[in-house]
Amino acid sequence: MGAAAHVLAVNPVPARSQMGSSLGFHIILACFGVAFAAVTMTAEWMGIRHGDAAALLLARRWSKVMAVLVAVGAVSGTVLSYEMGLLWPGLMGRFGAAIGFPFSLEGIFFFLEAIFVGVYLYGWDRLPPWAHWWSGMPIVVSGVLGAMSVVAANSWMNSPAGYTLSHGKITNVDPWSVFFNASTPYETAHMVLAAYMVTGFLVAGVYAVGLLRGRRDRYHRLGFGVPFTIAGVCAPLQVMMGDIIARFIAHNQPVKFAAMEYVTTTTRDAPEWMGGIFINGKVYFGAAIPAFDSILVGFSPHTKVIGWDSVPPSQRPPLVTLIHLSFDLMVGIGFFLFALAAWQAWWWWFHRRLLMTPWFLVPSAVSGVAAVAAMEAGWVVTEVGRQPWIVYRVLLVSQAVTPSSGVTVTLAVILILYAILTVVSIGVPMVMSRRWRQGTAAEEEAEQVPYGPSPARFSPAGPPAPPAGPGASSGGPEPL
Amino acid sequence: MSPSPEAIAVAAILIMVIAAYALFGGADFGGGIWDLLAGSAQRGAAPRRLIDESITPVWEANHVWLVFILVLAWTAFPPAFAAIMTALFVPLSLSLLGIVLRGAGFAFRHTAERLRMQQLTGAVFAAASLITPFFMGAVIGAVVTGQVPVHPGGNTLAAWTSPTAILTGFLFVAACAYVSAVFLVLEARQRGHQDLERYFSLRATAAGVLTGALAGGTFADLSASAPYVYARLTGIALPLVAVSIAAGIGVLGMLWLRWYHPLFLRVAAAIAVAAVVSGWGLAQYPYLFPTSLPLATGSAPTGALVAEFVVTGLAVLLVAPGFALLYLLQQRSMLTEAGSDTGLRLAAQLEPAVPGQPAAAPVPATTRITTALVLAIVAIRAIRDVLSPSHRR
Numbered sequence: 022m023g024a025a026a027h028v029l030a031v032n033p034v035p036a037r038s039q040m041g042s043s044l045g046f047h048i049i050l051a052c053f054g055v056a057f058a059a060v061t062m063t064a065e066w067m068g069i070r071h072g073d074a075a076a077l078l079l080a081r082r083w084s085k086v087m088a089v090l091v092a093v094g095a096v097s098g099t100v101l102s103y104e105m106g107l108l109w110p111g112l113m114g115r116f117g118a119a120i121g122f123p124f125s126l127e128g129i130f131f132f133l134e135a136i137f138v139g140v141y142l143y144g145w146d147r148l149p150p151w152a153h154w155w156s157g158m159p160i161v162v163s164g165v166l167g168a169m170s171v172v173a174a175n176s177w178m179n180s181p182a183g184y185t186l187s188h189g190k191i192t193n194v195d196p197w198s199v200f201f202n203a204s205t206p207y208e209t210a211h212m213v214l215a216a217y218m219v220t221g222f223l224v225a226g227v228y229a230v231g232l233l234r235g236r237r238d239r240y241h242r243l244g245f246g247v248p249f250t251i252a253g254v255c256a257p258l259q260v261m262m263g264d265i266i267a268r269f270i271a272h273n274q275p276v277k278f279a280a281m282e283y284v285t286t287t288t289r290d291a292p293e294w295m296g297g298i299f300i301n302g303k304v305y306f307g308a309a310i311p312a313f314d315s316i317l318v319g320f321s322p323h324t325k326v327i328g329w330d331s332v333p334p335s336q337r338p339p340l341v342t343l344i345h346l347s348f349d350l351m352v353g354i355g356f357f358l359f360a361l362a363a364w365q366a367w368w369w370w371f372h373r374r375l376l377m378t379p380w381f382l383v384p385s386a387v388s389g390v391a392a393v394a395a396m397e398a399g400w401v402v403t404e405v406g407r408q409p410w411i412v413y414r415v416l417l418v419s420q421a422v423t424p425s426s427g428v429t430v431t432l433a434v435i436l437i438l439y440a441i442l443t444v445v446s447i448g449v450p451m452v453m454s455r456r457w458r459q460g461t462a463a464e465e466e467a468e469q470v471p472y473g474p475s476p477a478r479f480s481p482a483g484p485p486a487p488p489a490g491p492g493a494s495s496g497g498p499e500p501l
Numbered sequence: 502m503s504p505s506p507e508a509i510a511v512a513a514i515l516i517m518v519i520a521a522y523a524l525f526g527g528a529d530f531g532g533g534i535w536d537l538l539a540g541s542a543q544r545g546a547a548p549r550r551l552i553d554e555s556i557t558p559v560w561e562a563n564h565v566w567l568v569f570i571l572v573l574a575w576t577a578f579p580p581a582f583a584a585i586m587t588a589l590f591v592p593l594s595l596s597l598l599g600i601v602l603r604g605a606g607f608a609f610r611h612t613a614e615r616l617r618m619q620q621l622t623g624a625v626f627a628a629a630s631l632i633t634p635f636f637m638g639a640v641i642g643a644v645v646t647g648q649v650p651v652h653p654g655g656n657t658l659a660a661w662t663s664p665t666a667i668l669t670g671f672l673f674v675a676a677c678a679y680v681s682a683v684f685l686v687l688e689a690r691q692r693g694h695q696d697l698e699r700y701f702s703l704r705a706t707a708a709g710v711l712t713g714a715l716a717g718g719t720f721a722d723l724s725a726s727a728p729y730v731y732a733r734l735t736g737i738a739l740p741l742v743a744v745s746i747a748a749g750i751g752v753l754g755m756l757w758l759r760w761y762h763p764l765f766l767r768v769a770a771a772i773a774v775a776a777v778v779s780g781w782g783l784a785q786y787p788y789l790f791p792t793s794l795p796l797a798t799g800s801a802p803t804g805a806l807v808a809e810f811v812v813t814g815l816a817v818l819l820v821a822p823g824f825a826l827l828y829l830l831q832q833r834s835m836l837t838e839a840g841s842d843t844g845l846r847l848a849a850q851l852e853p854a855v856p857g858q859p860a861a862a863p864v865p866a867t868t869r870i871t872t873a874l875v876l877a878i879v880a881i882r883a884i885r886d887v888l889s890p891s892h893r894r
Contacts, residue, residue, distance in 0.1 A: 095564045096604030102571045103597045106586035113575045114583025118801030121576025125812040128572055129819055132565045136823040140830060148830075159823070194804035424655045425590035438601050445605055 033422035036108040039432040041404065043100055045397055046439045050094035050446065052396070054134065055168045055213065056220035057087045058141070058160035060248045065157070067247070069150045075240040079247070081145060082457060083224070086450045088142050091134075093446045098131070100435075108428065111421035112411050115191070119184040122196040123174040130167030134160055168216060169209040176204035179274060179403070181412050203273060207266045208403075214259045215396045218358065221252025223389030227454075229382050232375075242375055249385065252392070253362030260359050263352065264317070271318045274413060275327035277406035280341045281348040282314050283307075284328040291315045291326035296349055299342045338408045347398035347405075354395035358388055504787050504796035507806035511577040512796060514813050516782035518573060520775040522566035524680060527673075527774065529563050531681020532556045533603065533630020534674065535704065542620060548685075549623070551697050555688040567600075569816075577809050580651065581789040581799045588653035589643055592636040592661045599633030602626070631674060638673030642666030642719075645781070646727045647791045665719065665726040672715040676774070679708035683752060683770045690761050702756050709753050713746075716777075729791045733784040741780035748773035 061083040068077030102124075106113050112120075137159040144153045177183075183198030184191050228244035271278040278284070283294045283304055291314040297307015312322035319325075329337045338344060361384055368376050376382070407413055411421045504512075532552040539545030539552075575582040586593065606626030639661040643649055648660035660666070682705035689697035723731040734742055752769045755762065785791055789799040800806065 092607070093604065096601055099564050099568060099600055099604075100597060102568050103593065106571065106575060106582055107590060107593060107597075110583035110587045113586070114579050117575035117579030117582060118577075118805035121572060121579075121801075121805060122808045122812070124572045125576060125809060128565065128569050129812065129816045131568065132816065132820045133823055135565060136820070136827050140827055144830065191805075192802055194802050194808070196804060196808040423587055423590065424653070425587050426655060427590060427594070431594050434598065438598075438605070442601070442605055 033418050035428040035432050036422045037418065039428060039435055040104055040108055041401075042432075042439065043097065043104055043435060044404075045400065046442070047094065047097040047101055048396065048400065049219065049393055050090055050097055051168065051171075052216040052219040053087065053090040054094050055164040055216035056251075057083065057090065057224075058138075058157050058164060059217070060220060060224060060251055061087060062154060062157045062161065063251065064243065064247050065154055067243070069154060073239075073243075075238070075243050076247075078240065079244050082453075084142050084145070085453060088138065089449045089453075090446060091138055093442055095131075095135070097439075097442065107425075107431075108423055109411065109421045110423050112416060115189070115416065115421075116181075116184070116412060118191050118194050119181075119199050120174050120177055122194075122199050123170045123177065126200070127167050127170035127174075130163040130170060133163040134167060137163070165213055168213055169205075170200075172209045172212045173200050173202070173205045175403075176208040177202050178412050179208070179407060180204040181415050204269075207262075207269050211259070211262050211266055211399075214255045214262060215392075215399070217255045218252045218259060219389065219392045219396055221248040221250075221255070222358065222385075222392040223248075225249035225252065226386045226389035229386040229388075232377065233379065233382050233386065237377070245385070246375055249362075249365065252358075252388075253365060256355070256359040256362040260355050263355055268318055271326065274407070276329050276332055276337060277344075277403075278318075279327060279329040279331075280338045280344040280406050281402060282326070283341065283345055284314065284326050286328040286330045287325060288328060289315060289323050289325050291318075291324075293317065294345065296346070299345065336409065338406050340405055344402055344406050347401040351395045351398040351402065354391045354398075357384075358392060358395075361385060361388060504800065505803065505806070507803050507810065508577070508796050508800035511573065511800070511806050511809050512782070512786075514809070515570065515573045515577065516779055518566060518569050520778040522563070522570060523676075523778055524771055524774045526563045526566055527634065527677040528681045528684050529556055530630045530634045531677035531679070531708075532685070533627045534678045535681060535685065535701075536623065537627035537631065547694070548697060548700060551685060551689055551692070551694065554692075555685060564600075573809060576805055577801050578789055578796075578799050579801055581794055584649055584651055584653055584790070584794070585640065585644065587655065588649045588657035588660055589640050590656050591658070592639045592643075596633045596636040596640070599629040599631075599636070602629035603633070630677075634673040634677045635670040636661075638670035639666045641673075641781075642669030644790060645669070645723070645730055645785070647729070647788075647793055649790050651790065651794050663726060665722050668715065668719045668722055672712065672719050675708055675712040675715050679705060679712045680770055680774060682708050683756075683766060686756070686761055687763050687766060691763070698761065702759070702761075706753060706756050709749060709756075713749060727791060729788070730781075730784045733786070734780065738780040738783040741776045741783060745773050745776035745780060748776065 061080050064076045064083065065080035067073050068075075068080055137156060141153070141157045141160060144156055148156065177199055180203040182202040183195040183200075185193035225245050225248040228241050228248075231241045232245055267278070267281075270281070282291070283297065283299055284291055285302065290312040292309040292311050293313035294304055295308045295310070297304040297309075299305075315322050315324040315326055329341075361381070364381060365376055368374070409417050409419070411418045532555065536545075536549055536552050539548045571582075574585075602625050606622045606624075606629065642663070643657075643660040643666045646660075646663055646665050648657070648663060648666070650657060650660075682701045685701040686698055686705055689695075689701055720731075720734070723734070748769045752766065752773060755766055755769065787796045788794060789796055
């Protein structure tokens, strides 16, 4: 290995940044791949069951947005598969045989999802209503299973299992133990709930803005209510799940937990730090609740919490302040979303209506962005908290990173490209929505989405004629 | 040490998936290339529309092939995968760049409103279609010539800039254009565009001749740069090479005779591609990198290989019915672009917009009280359990 290559190998920061930004970008689109179909199908179910035109209209439009987001997600997902090899050949060369199995399963679910997104998106007009509804079901199922497969691969890096090493080479692999490693149940449940929350709150947020602007028709109320309810149901489950996972990490990856909670030395009566910056062994600007960390870990102030002094400095994660503050941010937002959902639940319970006060709608409008921030913060905690290991206590990141030069260049290119892709994934639905609000029916008809059979080939008959009735002025702008 | 049967089986699967990607992905990239070559916005409007309409339905599935190739490679042949990804970092990154640009251009061009913007996104899409197959070809060329070190210390520029690798890159581009043009002839026929049928038939012939010439050149070059592969291509793999050549000539013949049989033409094109890819696989046997990394030392433990075999079976079992359904629905014209929502828009609007929604019937008080009681009891029990002395340490 040349000297330059050696410097890069021990300084994997560009590679880590590239992986982090690619993952951080893809995960948002992946959330829509996992959960958007369920949100859309709920609206469709209401539409078919109760003959609710507003719900059906929402479902149709959401499915078009879904097509755009899945298309971009397919690209950013392909990038990640490449990067596993391009950036971490040391990991794939040694452990590809083990970590490959969950990824292979994910491939199947991705395939199924792609097929049925096509059926669902293009079956609106010709399939019988319930047959169309059922055609969406495989997207929901394979979305969840696919997410579980990919997250299981990440879990394996936290709790490696299911392989035998001899002389640094894998000699035996047990795929089931790889898939169902100790971290899998916790991480997969956490991520699937997160996907539903991110999708639900983001979609609800769009309609919350509409409601705030005074568009309070049934279309906007449903557009807000359906995704908000789905995300709101997940919120308390997520808070519970988070609590369980934190305890699991305290036992399974104590050094990561120590970084999350600023536990410098192994101790009983460990305080719980809220906020604060860690500099030279001291926490500044933080509030500590005495012994509360011990209580959270073991339900008693006398619980011993393992500190990062339990391992030599070379095995401790860097940037503890980043890890701790990300953790606090995630937990804080989790409780904020829970409170928001509880408030609406309370109101619905007694009044059977949506809250229309700006005190509720303004926080709801930003709830989606907050959910994204919480999810990203969570990934920062788990990924940075695992450092310096790429496979916990088995393989160092510096042993896995590519010796190839040029990662700095690819990092810069990826950042530029993802900026463009972000504009695409936010801009396209915005353009669509503007057309929906202002445009005529003819324009909407001409609208094309990225994939699926083309209109020229498969539509011998024209669109259904509009029903005659009051307000049949389909030519003008409609204040929906 | 001879390779295990599991390793051979998974290698065969990998070759089949590569062949599928070369065929479908190749047609996809080729569409982009013809889009690039279609001329001015006015002159190229008709062929561009045909390309767009026929690429659109398959675009997503083609990514899945590529992801399968990557995953199969790293799971079943980890050392080879790691070595290729390290030594060929540059061409692989460039092919990835092409994929991302294509995706971005593709997702946006349909919603781009102004013509200028459409031209820009279209150009990005088309240029990216050229980059990706070229560098993928260069990667394969580097592997075939055995220029990828088993333990590379970094980028290996020489591996993918050899004449063979560059020639293979051009060969891939020409082959993509060829396969794509053949499919586009049939797409034009199906839609009843006679002028486009001729248009793409001419281009398919030209691309076919070019592909043949490049293939011949690469083949001749291999005799010096990859003697092991060359010997096997002219030996045990010769029948496959012959089949590929025959199928290729067959396609050109059918085009020349204007006998556009939808099945035969497709099958012949598919055979031409599949035969040459399998010929390449057979010629490399039993090496992953001729002649430095044998299959036996470069493959994963049996457990991982069997798992990949099962996953492939599962994929066929799950995905095949899905595809069958998709195909069936398409044939019965059950899948159409969702039409206008006029009916729904009107129906949804019939209801007057009111600030608060009409209250639905509230849940009876007894139900509410019972639920609250049950929840309270559960909560109290949970808290008691948590705080009970047995849980203390």
